[in-house]
Amino acid sequence: MKYDNPEDIIQLTPLWQGERFANGRPRVSDDVLRRMAKITLEEAWGTLWNHGYAFQFEGDLKIVHPNQVMVGRAVTSVLVPKRPDLHETLLSYGHQQEDRKGFFNQWVIDTLQEDDIVVVDLFDKVHQGTFVGGNLSTAIASKTKRGGAVIWGGIRDNQQIVDIEGINVFYRGSDPTAIADVTMVGINSPCRIGKAICLPGDVVLGTPSGVLFIPPHLAELTVVQAEKSQVRDIFGFVRLREDIYTTAQIDSPWTVSIWNDFTAWLDSTQESAEYRHLTWDQELEDAMRTETEGNSGQVRL
Structure with a gap:
């Protein structure tokens, strides 16, 4: 397997006919993102529902900045509970074959670009499931400028994250422990967030009501x-x-x-x-x- 594989991403998003990033991820225009930030979640949801996309919303999340709307392009990450043989194989592969540094969550942050949002399926793990803390959230802000994160799992350093300007973070819970005993099996692969599904390049609309994942071809x-x-x-x-x-x-x-x-x-x-x-x-x-x-x-x- 390969992480962040362009051939896989293009195969997963065939309805998108516009510009793509170098890794194949759909690049919805800056103008659409700017305009998306001015509409309500219900207005966006209605279009998706009427086109048969019934599993794009998740509202059961905590929010670092409850009154701050978040809009950006999804970069997805999927993690599973640690199984030693799989864990060592994939960690070694990332370090040796793809020259990635640090732990799995750092690999994802390193790929971010302006207006990206990290969307993480951490199988609802909070204790030792803290995908970001103060340092990685600062890196997200530096790389994305206006992005953020949606994490079906935990975060740490809430008091530091709340003071970081320009981003928002949606998450399930907080815990002082560091991330441990998890293995990443996908970057920019299909990702489940509660009841919703997100694909790489989806437009993420985060509001006080929750998060909506908008397929790029419908944005x-x-x-x-x-x-x-x-x-x-x-x-x-x-x-x-x-x-x-x-x-x-x-x-x-x-x-x-x-x-x-x-x-x-x-x-x-x-x-x-x-x-x-x-x-x-x-x-x-x-x-x-x-x-x-x-x-x-x-x-x-």
């Missing part, structure tokens, strides 16, 4: 649909305050006249400026078709 669609929902809500609130439409009109499928009002508002108000990159041709076409079909069904007396 831009997820952002676009969330942004459309947000700006429609803004418009609806404005028109309701102005008493132009009823709540029934805003909550029901929009008529062509409301869509025309919306697009005119979108092009003319400051509060809609960040949403002007969105296109609405399909929505307007659907509204026109609905009205045409409705009118054709009317009976003339």
Whole structure:
């Protein structure tokens, strides 16, 4: 076996057609990450659920910074309980064949790049299952700038980690012991976090509600649909305050006249400026078709 094998990563992520890192990991654009940080977890979750991705969320985690949103690209790590023969074989292989330094958790941190998030399946081990402490968390901050970690296991040095700026850490529990009696069997392989599955290159969205793993090929669609929902809500609130439409009109499928009002508002108000990159041709076409079909069904007396 090989750790962080490009051929394996590409095989695991065939639906991604965009840019990749040198190791084959999907590289969702910086623009999508920036926009992802402005949407809610529920908005992102809805798109995944509607596309059949039902196991992408895990909420049973503690958070170092509970009110800080975390967004980045997943670098995964899978560990298992120590079995001496397997442990010595893989540790020796990493040191001798791949020139890796230190223990398994350090190998993963050494691979990180800007906007990465470490996603670790540590089989819910907390005592002697502390994947990061103050030193490795500082290294994560230095390498990722705005990233962090999701650990289905433990951390240590909480009082130090909470003072590290620019990153967040989601974890199961804390313990003063160092990591021990575990063996890493995969870097950038499929990874289980509680009820959720994460693949290398997934966009990780961490919020006060929990963590969502967004497949890279759905990341831009997820952002676009969330942004459309947000700006429609803004418009609806404005028109309701102005008493132009009823709540029934805003909550029901929009008529062509409301869509025309919306697009005119979108092009003319400051509060809609960040949403002007969105296109609405399909929505307007659907509204026109609905009205045409409705009118054709009317009976003339």
